[in-house]
Amino acid sequence: MSTRAQWGSEALLGVYRKALLIQLVDERMRSLLSSGRMAAVYYSPRGQEILAAAMGVHLKPTDYLVTSYRGVHDQLAKGIPLRLLCAEYYGKATGACKGKGGPMHITYPANGIMVTTGVVGGGLPIANGLALASQLKDDGRVTLCCFGDGASNIGAFHESLNMASLWKLPVIFLCQNNGYGESTRYEKATAVRHIGERAASYNMKGVTVDGNDPQAMWQAAADAVDRARAGEGPTLLEATTFRFMGHYFGDPGAYIPKEEYAAALARDPMPICRASVLKTGAATEAQLEELAREYTAQLDDALAFALDSSTPALEEIDRDIYAQGAFA
Ligand SMILES: Cc1ncc(C[n+]2csc(CCOP(=O)(O)OP(=O)(O)O)c2C)c(N)n1
Ligand SMILES: [Mg+2]
Secondary structure, eight states: OOSSOOSSHHHHHHHHHHHHHHHHHHHHHHHHHHTTSOOOOOOOOTTOHHHHHHHHTTOOTTSEEEEESSOHHHHHHHTOOHHHHHHHHTTOTTSTTTTSSOGGGOOBGGGTEEEEESSTTTHHHHHHHHHHHHHHHTOOOOEEEEEETGGGGSHHHHHHHHHHHHTTOSEEEEEEEOSEETTEEHHHHOSSSOGGGGGGGGTOEEEEEETTOHHHHHHHHHHHHHHHHTTOOOEEEEEEOOOTTOSSTTOOOTTSOHHHHHHHHHTOHHHHHHHHHHHHTSSOHHHHHHHHHHHHHHHHHHHHHHHHSOOOOGGGGGTTSSOTTTTO
8 A cells, every 4th residue: 555645536637647648749749750740660658548647646756767669658657858758759959868869769867767778678677777776875766667568578577577576676567568569469479367477486576457447557556666665675567458559650450350459449548537537526627628738738849849959960979879988
């Protein structure tokens, strides 16, 4: 049980606020890409908004995040400034990585966003490193490491869980199980029914929750953060969900059975969460519309900033690659 805020209509609204921002940013990115007004690699998190938001509300700006190519929801939930995000998507010098990283490598250490990687499973050992640093410095930070179901079959997943458990590292392994790794169905590639069960092999707390259920996800996230913060060690938290836009932007998703897609769409977490917010009275329809207008204005501003910015200078090409003086 969390020692901080209790679940209720205010907590639900907090989750929905973050989730709505994620939804609006994702919709805009896809619209820019499909109309040719942006050229970038993009992996939509549509469908996975709630789990990221419900985790994000429990994290402090000083906590660390390690995520993957499908990580814009995690980054937004962690508080990436929209201007830095958009400028990076456009490869501009004002972007989070000075325009040299692009969408697959968003970092913003000032807000704890340490690594975004395209290497499946590659984030877990790095998360252990960050968590070990926090443990040694006793700085009270928690490291959140996000990855997919496919990543849980990579060797580094198993090695990292073993080490994190052995050393009681303050890390949360958040496996976002969206049922597919590229075009491969979960059941075709994974021997266990629930990835959360794998924690038992490493003497670690393992939990499987419906990542689309705001309350269940909020509570599981609170428990995992509290455990890490209290020095009680890591958690493997499997959040089940679904990705509506396929693997990459433009993926026709022909491998997803129509019935499965329709059933998932009927449980789309965003309209369900919005309806709950209205039902509990945490916000009115007019207030939610106002919130969407606010976010849209912030996004308009961020995109205008990105378009007005310059591309990196040529001299930047070999800067920020090695530590200064590494080979002196
Ligand atoms: C080490 C490694 N192997 C393979 C790939 C190719 N690849 C990119 S995404 C992906 C699927 C990963 O699926 P999952 O972990 O479930 O994440 P999701 O895309 O569903 O969020 C694969 C195999 C890669 N990028 N890195
Ligand atoms: Mg997956």
